[in-house]
Amino acid sequence: MTTPTSPSERPPVTHAQHLLDGTWSTDGVSSFDILDPSDGSLVGTVPVAGPEQVAAALAAAGKAREAWARTAPGERGAWLAGAALRVREAADELAELTRREMGKPLDDARGGVLAGAGTLAQYAELGPLHRGRALQGGWGATDLMVAQPRGVVAAVVPWNDPVAVACGLLGAALVTGNVVVLKPSERATHVAVRLAEILAEDLPAGVLTVLCGDGSTGALLAAAEGVDVVAHVGSTATGRSIAEATARTGAKTLLENGGNDPLVVDAGVDPAWAAAQAALGSFANAGQICTSVERIYVHADVAEPFLAALVERARTFAIGPLVDRRMRDAVHAHVAAAVEAGATVLTGGEVPDGPGAAYPCTVLSGCTEDMDVMREETFGPVAPVRVVASFDEALALACAGPYGLAATVLTADQEHAQRAWRELPVGTVKVNAVFGGAPGGAAQPRGRSGSGFGYGPELLDEMTTTKVVHLEPAPRS
Known part of the structure; x- marks a missing residue:
């Protein structure tokens, strides 16, 4: 860098x-x-x-x-x-x-x-x-x-x-x-x-x-x-x-x-690889990308090693500051409200001392759909995670909500991949890569x-x- x-x-x-x-x-x-x-x-x-x-x-x-x-x-x-x-x-x-x-x-x-x-x-x-x-x-x-x-x-x-x-x-x-x-x-x-x-x-x-x-x-x-x-x-x-x-x-x-792009982590995937994808989607450009990962649904079978690897990635992921202190205040307000409602901060989540608008890469576990950090666009380096019991549950949650920009699914199951791109009500669906696309590609957002x-x-x-x-x-x- x-x-x-x-x-x-x-x-x-x-x-x-x-x-x-x-x-x-x-x-x-x-x-x-x-x-x-x-x-x-x-x-x-x-x-x-x-x-x-x-x-x-x-x-x-x-x-x-x-x-x-x-x-x-x-x-x-x-x-x-x-x-x-x-x-x-x-x-x-x-x-x-x-x-x-x-x-x-x-x-x-x-x-x-x-x-x-x-x-x-x-x-x-x-x-x-x-x-x-x-x-x-x-x-x-x-x-x-x-x-x-x-x-x-x-x-x-x-x-x-x-x-x-x-x-x-x-x-x-x-x-x-x-x-x-x-x-x-x-x-x-x-x-x-x-x-x-x-x-x-x-x-x-x-x-x-x-x-x-x-x-x-x-x-x-x-x-x-x-x-x-x-x-x-x-x-x-x-x-x-x-x-x-x-x-x-x-x-x-x-x-x-705005978007509230979900990331689904299916059973059967390498949790370390999935965590690397989640970190890239959540933290790149300090989470200030239109198609950043805003909420994560991880299958219970891989949740523990996935969260451990995601925390490790968050602690070493290099980012710049947020665009200004007004944005930092808004991001931290989402994190603080989630913690007050029962989420756990696994890393980050504190406003640093000093000048500027820096904010650390943050991982939250125990998140629920009634939290702003899961239902609205946070637009900061925050990875809120909810553990689910099945791919069906993850897909249903990913499909919910008024936004329709993009979504990502990490899965080794071809049937799950086919279901995901057909059912997700968004303009762009990415399977097994949070970013990428062919030259000349377009995007057509939906809903809000x-x-x-x-x-x-x-x-x-x-x-x-x-x-x-x-x-x-x-x-x-």
């Missing part, structure tokens, strides 16, 4: 800016500071865009949309390929900003940047190939289904993987001929602004606009007339507010929101976790609308 920079080696404090019609600006109704979660030092100051800045952003996007939509798909793809190279070249800079704003270890942050560059390169190739269909009609007629850009896309992106997620939404939207208003998370604004600066380098003014701010800015943008798509990755509460706003404006919504495809060729479909065309010759006079 790369060693974080010392305070004397850190870049100077920066000031995030909006990008409005090709011009950078710090105007706004107020401002706030972002602190480094490792030590509480100042990263920079962020202006909060108000109604005036939102209106200016949408006006600039409106002016640019027609010309960008008429740009040849091959030209848009070539631009995106160049942008992918520039992001890759800036990987170290973007990774350091990510580390400073949200605490991700530097090597992990760099991996996220490179994943984002790879996504841009993928859409640079897929975009020009995105096509409609020709239909077989009458002999003298031509019938077409043509994909066209939707118009203005508001991309409201998260802090936990700010470059990779933004690259997915921006790449798919821009390559299909949409213009984008980017609203970064208030917890990771500077890295998103720097990414936008790199992407906007060769773009006409207004094709990519940036609005910095907090939740009030996002709410103004989501409710604004003139927005055709709101694409949001983040909390369920914010996603619900966006859905309510777009129900009034008619904008399309793409939502990847959102709606619409994220990533993959399917996201190009989401960013376009289909026009049906019937061409028939007029009779000769």
